[in-house]
Amino acid sequence: MHSRISKLTVILCIIWTAGAAAQSALEPLLIRYTEDRAIMRRTYDLPFYRPHQERWKQFYDDWEKTLHTVTFDSLDRDGRVDWLLFENLLTYEKRALQDRNRRDADMQPLLPFATGVVFLEESRRAGRTLDARTMADSLTGITAAIGEMTAGLDAPSLPLPVLRELRIYCRRLHSLLEEWYEFSNGYDPLFTWWMERPWAASERAFTTLFEELDRRIGRTDARGQRPIVGNPIGEQGLERELRLSLIADSPRELIEIGKREYAWCERELIRASREMGFGDDWLKALEHVKSLHLDPGEQPALIRRQALEATAFVEDHDLITVPQLAKETWKVEMMSPRRQLVNPFFTGGEYISVSFPANSMEHGQKIMSMRGNNPHFCRATVHHELIPGHHLQGFMTGRCKPYRRIFATPFWLEGWPLHWEMLLWDLDFPRSPEDRMGMLFWRTHRAARIIFSLGFHLGEMTPQECIDFLVQKVGHEPANAEAEVRRSFEEDYPPLYQAAYLIGGLQMRSLYEECTTSGAYTPREFHDAVMRENSMPIAMLRAQLLGIELKKDGMPMWDFK
Numbered sequence: 001m002h003s004r005i006s007k008l009t010v011i012l013c014i015i016w017t018a019g020a021a022a023q024s025a026l027e028p029l030l031i032r033y034t035e036d037r038a039i040m041r042r043t044y045d046l047p048f049y050r051p052h053q054e055r056w057k058q059f060y061d062d063w064e065k066t067l068h069t070v071t072f073d074s075l076d077r078d079g080r081v082d083w084l085l086f087e088n089l090l091t092y093e094k095r096a097l098q099d100r101n102r103r104d105a106d107m108q109p110l111l112p113f114a115t116g117v118v119f120l121e122e123s124r125r126a127g128r129t130l131d132a133r134t135m136a137d138s139l140t141g142i143t144a145a146i147g148e149m150t151a152g153l154d155a156p157s158l159p160l161p162v163l164r165e166l167r168i169y170c171r172r173l174h175s176l177l178e179e180w181y182e183f184s185n186g187y188d189p190l191f192t193w194w195m196e197r198p199w200a201a202s203e204r205a206f207t208t209l210f211e212e213l214d215r216r217i218g219r220t221d222a223r224g225q226r227p228i229v230g231n232p233i234g235e236q237g238l239e240r241e242l243r244l245s246l247i248a249d250s251p252r253e254l255i256e257i258g259k260r261e262y263a264w265c266e267r268e269l270i271r272a273s274r275e276m277g278f279g280d281d282w283l284k285a286l287e288h289v290k291s292l293h294l295d296p297g298e299q300p301a302l303i304r305r306q307a308l309e310a311t312a313f314v315e316d317h318d319l320i321t322v323p324q325l326a327k328e329t330w331k332v333e334m335m336s337p338r339r340q341l342v343n344p345f346f347t348g349g350e351y352i353s354v355s356f357p358a359n360s361m362e363h364g365q366k367i368m369s370m371r372g373n374n375p376h377f378c379r380a381t382v383h384h385e386l387i388p389g390h391h392l393q394g395f396m397t398g399r400c401k402p403y404r405r406i407f408a409t410p411f412w413l414e415g416w417p418l419h420w421e422m423l424l425w426d427l428d429f430p431r432s433p434e435d436r437m438g439m440l441f442w443r444t445h446r447a448a449r450i451i452f453s454l455g456f457h458l459g460e461m462t463p464q465e466c467i468d469f470l471v472q473k474v475g476h477e478p479a480n481a482e483a484e485v486r487r488s489f490e491e492d493y494p495p496l497y498q499a500a501y502l503i504g505g506l507q508m509r510s511l512y513e514e515c516t517t518s519g520a521y522t523p524r525e526f527h528d529a530v531m532r533e534n535s536m537p538i539a540m541l542r543a544q545l546l547g548i549e550l551k552k553d554g555m556p557m558w559d560f561k
Helices: 002-020 027-043 050-068 077-110 114-126 132-152 160-184 189-217 234-244 251-276 282-290 299-316 324-328 363-372 390-397 402-407 410-426 433-457 463-473 478-490 497-517 523-533 538-546
Strands: 331-334 351-354
Touching: 027 050, 027 077, 027 402, 050 077, 077 160, 077 234, 077 402, 077 538, 114 132, 114 160, 132 189, 160 189, 234 251, 234 433, 251 282, 251 433, 251 497, 282 433, 299 331, 299 351, 299 410, 324 390, 363 478, 390 402, 390 410, 390 523, 410 433, 410 497, 410 538, 433 463, 433 478, 433 497, 463 478, 497 523, 497 538, 523 538
Parallel strands: 331 351
Antiparallel strands: none
């Protein structure tokens, strides 16, 4: 057994070495860009500060010039892929900088204390010594301005998205002021002596401001729940995000794809429901599946069993190479009750974070958590998060052309495990109608994500309508539906992230069928090749795998439908 594993390890090393031996001419540039951008983000991060804004513009202009010193026609294939992807990324990030600066300009008049905070922190970073009394005077002025802003919130109501944005800016400015204060407090005697009372007053002012903002936003209702406040980016904003991912379809065309996929799921749900004896009432059949949940304490063992089963399945069917170390190194952790408020299911990677009730949760929350994480639902998500999904994906991208990770899009990131969900369905991974119900619940959910997330950003659905849609059309538990919608619009997810699951999966599925039915790749060769190429828009992945000609003046768009 050990001898066979050793031989396999050697073979895999040879395969990976061969795939990585030919270095792209742009690899050193892209590594440097990644590091430069990271240190820029850590250094030039002051909001409203024009020198930082100008430094960012110079950064992108300089990199654009650097890229165009590289002659496209002189590059090999990998180099041409990287050149086109890098130009696409720079174009996107320059536009994002313009949007950020415009947002700063819109918000600054609403934040009268911002200039004072930025001045103090920028002076500290620049090493300029300010008189302690002068700094105390400045802080007192900041406190007065915070009070003025708080009182000004009683003026005609600002829209909820603006109030939410204000709260984000205020948190950031408060954090910067804390950095400034902690740097000298206790280390500089004069600073500490002068600052004791002004600092306490500023903290009280910030506390009052945050309380008033939360009240205005309506942070909590009679049930202790806060409303969901997102920021729709509109059709133009969505189209800009789609261009980064080389998606040719419009947002409304993607919604039609979501509706088509939902209709397929509904037909399959009815078929499974009939096999279970519930006739056409698939929601009733789904309720039965939810009732088959495990008791508290039993969930981790289930997750491990299902993870090992999925790994064995893809290996037995010769679908992908799974390195031994990848199989050994994933871990299970339990998700905190607080985090389950925005993520009622799994997250994955090297750690699979499992949602299941904790003793501190309310009784109703406990029941919904168990029902929403029953074994048949889990059967469709454990392999999504571990092998062959996110854990294997992360393992391989750290080892094959890792410099390309800056080109990742949610369509590639989530499309990979969604492709596996669909492929395993085709290969009869679900063993019973209850298993099929579980897998269909998630596939229906992915279709619904396209519809409700794009509908929200187009201004055609409210957050509450999104919640109701998930409950009525997918069969979500109400609390889980609310958490999903909150996660979609209030966390740091890009606006296309929720739609990208199934759209990316359909792209990957279409590419898989094109590559394998033509005989260009076996299933195993295809999946190994995708991992060796690392992150990129799937339209570019298709061009790379099929050897499609690449031209400097055009990206390889693709109608994957």
